[in-house]
Amino acid sequence: MIPEEKDPEFENLLIYLRQSRGFDFTGYKRSTLNRRVRKRMHSLSIESFGDYLDYLEVFPEEFNNLFNTILINVTAFFRDSLPWEYLAEQILPNLIKNKESSDQIRIWSAGCASGEEAYTLAMLMVEMLGIEEFRQRVKIYATDIDEDALNQARQATYSAKAVQAVPDELRQKYFEILGNDYVFRSDLRRSVIFGRHDLLQDAPISRLDLLVSRNTIMYFNSEAQTRILARFHFALNDAGYMFLGKAEMLSMHSRLFTPIDLKNRIFMKLSSVNVRDRLLGISNLGDDESSSRLSRHLRVQDMGFDAAPIAQVVIDNSGTLILVNQQARTLFALSSKDLARPFQDLELSYRPVELRSLIEQAYTERRPITLTNVERYLSNTETQYLDVRITPLQETDTSFLGISIIFDDVTPHIKLQEEMQGSQQKLETTKEELQSTNEELETTNEELQSTNEELETTNEELQSTNEELETMNEELQSSNEELQTINNELSERTAELNSTNIFFVSILKSLQTGIVVIDNNFNILIWNYMVEDLWGLRTDEVQGKSLFSLDIGLPIEQLRSLIRDSLSGKKQFQEIILNATNRRGRQIKCYLAITPLLDISIQGAVLMMVDIEKVNSMISTQEIEKRQQQQ
Structure with a gap:
């Protein structure tokens, strides 16, 4: 992906905001940040970022206006109703069923804005558990970086227009009418805990069963998204669920989460995570430059493993398949869906050779085990020969992390040996053909790898564009609400003017x-x-x-x-x-x-x-x- 061109004056403004106010916006997408800041500058008739920085120094109260402009708090009850229906019908019942009756249920609404989605979660959980059990078992943590939005959320007071999306039955059951406003029930509000939280700077909330972060991470660049998703993975319990917005995908994070329903953006945590993902999760504890460098190094290691010309799989010490490179996926028809499955459930565990007993032997004897010329029957007439090496991955003298299994296709060598028995001249010819074939295979592999990288780059660009469009859509929605408010005021004034005019005409007629x-x-x-x-x-x-x-x-x-x-x-x-x-x-x-x-x-x-x-x-x-x- 082509990096975004940086404007020095704009970067100086971001540095000033971080140093003077403690808010680090450097992880946000530059295009979105630039557009939001320019909108605020336009309202003040300021042309350059340098002049706006000077203005902030002279008028520090302007920071609040800028902050409110950057953070687009567009949210609603049951926003995008179909994903919420799927969550209520499929996900939440499974979540409750897998918990003991006395276990606590912990939910995190990250980027909650003015609280509508947090209270939506509360209503759904009360409907499933009942009021008393909800109070005793459920904790909903709702966080955001915007203090003004959090204050509004804590008050739980919404206009009649804001609660239109809430079904009539739920609105009557969970809201009290106060004047022209609707107030969420105070006895249920105690289970919804609001607090300020920076997804990039603050430690994540842990031991979660469900994490809801809808159209929040799309405002961050790819590096920041990687750090945030690693934190989300750490925050969730094993097999915990994550609910994202319609513009957010996890195509580059398949080792952390697996999709339950891609259309509705419901994902499940993969509990078996390798050392690379753990390191990635903590990389943001250091400075930005070192964490970015570590993230790049880890991605290079991943790509190197995936591009290895020999098929390789890795199994953790609990017997779960956690890594498969490209050659192994091609050779044994494996896919990303096989990750996190018990190895003994896969055909590979017993065909072309019984590996389960050999894995136990490698653990027991604490040494690699090698098999040569293992026959694999591809068809009635074709046989493939593999060298298999089973290597225990030992972390200390007494414990193992897992097992690495390498499958080296030696079929060409076996055939070559058979041909060598015929004639030396044919052997030389075969060597040349083999060398040519090997070079072509390597060239093809490089071309495939290059094509794969290009496709991944294109996918990232399309995802970024989709997130950008969704961001602009929310900005337009925010502006539309402002225009609607102005239109309502003009309508009221027009009505007053018409009334005055009628009164005046009546006087003239009288x-x-x-x-x-x-x-x-x-x-x-x-x-x-x-x-x-x-x-x-x-x-x-x-x-x-x-x-x-x-x-x-x-x-x-x-x-x-x-x-x-x-x-x-x-x-x-x-x-x-x-x-x-x-x-x-x-x-x-x-x-x-x-x-x-x-x-x-x-x-x-x-x-x-x-x-x-x-x-x-x-x-x-x-x-x-x-x-x-x-x-």
Whole structure:
């Protein structure tokens, strides 16, 4: 895989974060880190990483904002429902069945964010064990590096939208409603223990039956992923389960875990682990450079063992097959599924030769045992000859780690010996052919090895791309939630504005006076129904037009100077009575009052107009009614 190009300014920023704040992000994927940091810089209008480092030095409180931007806390109850269904139906029942009734069940939710997945595990376990047994037996450890997310998780308070994915029956059973929020039951929360934990720096939680880490390790580079998975392997009990996210695969860690259901990302720990994997698990206790070097050396050793031209298998002292190289897989049709199986259950243990008694003999006599020219019948006409060497792997003077068995295909040599009995000339010819064949085999082996390495590299690149896409998907989901919140706020404001507008229109309709509002260009903004009744023009006919462009029975030009005085602020209130003709053609005296529009954002004036005769009639009517009441 082509290494990611490093930006010196960006690397200096990461070093500053580690030295000043104690957070080491160097194990995270550079592309993801770069994108998240730039997002925060964009919100502050900062262009370069150097300038942003200076900003952090001046404003240390910015670190919290950066930290929250880098850590994408996208999670949900029963996230990706199908894997959770498989976990509940197939894995958890087996986990409980394999435990004694008094044994504790320990679960770790690594990268728990705001706690939804930890509480999902709690609900599933209560459904299977009952409340009392759950309290007594189950411990769920939920960890994350983000303290803000952990504080939210400890409160166990979620919005109605957040609990939509929880089935109605479980929601009613395990949540209490508090206002508009849902709170997880406090009596069950005691079994869920939250704490801050750095997967790369802190020691793993041990003796686990189930480890849930969904879409967490995909943010780390391949070196960091190897270290984390080695720690996960150490943390799990023998045959413990690991539950990963949909974008995470373990194609390069088949000696640590075996897939139970690859589609749902459920894996089981392989209990028989060689010294190489133990060393890899502790390599991160030293500095980053030495651990990376040790990791590379171990991988080279693995590849060297796998590329050996002679078939070899290794069995541990409990009789379990733990290592098989490429030649042995090809020769005896073995696969990765045969790893961790008892050797006595394999056909290889008794064919082409009975090896079980020979293994015991090697242990008893404490020496290698060699068999030559072992016949292996491939077909009715073809026979293969093998030299078999059984070597005990002794760690001290009194204990053995296991047995190494080497199968050397000597069939060509046997055939050569048979031909040598014929003629020396044929022997020389056969030697040349054998040499040529051997060279071709070696060339083919090298080509196959090179092709295999290229395929592994391509697989790693595809896996990295898949993880990157999943990371971007979670970022988009986080941004979508932010936009949804803003949209809800805008909807609320729009509703308030509509309500205010309706209230304002109702007031205008309730007034028994003509109201006209104009801006500082004399354009009409408001024209209420009383004005429509006076001059016979509808609102949609005049709105946005200049007041002085209207052809109505009011001598508008006489108002120009008055309106200008009002717009300029010279006079706050003016009134005038004009002779006019209403829409019915009747001569009236029109009373007008002009005041400036008191609005910071809009300059204009308000014109109030009314037919004096109509007002007098209303006043006279009111006086008559008043006298009648007094009488």
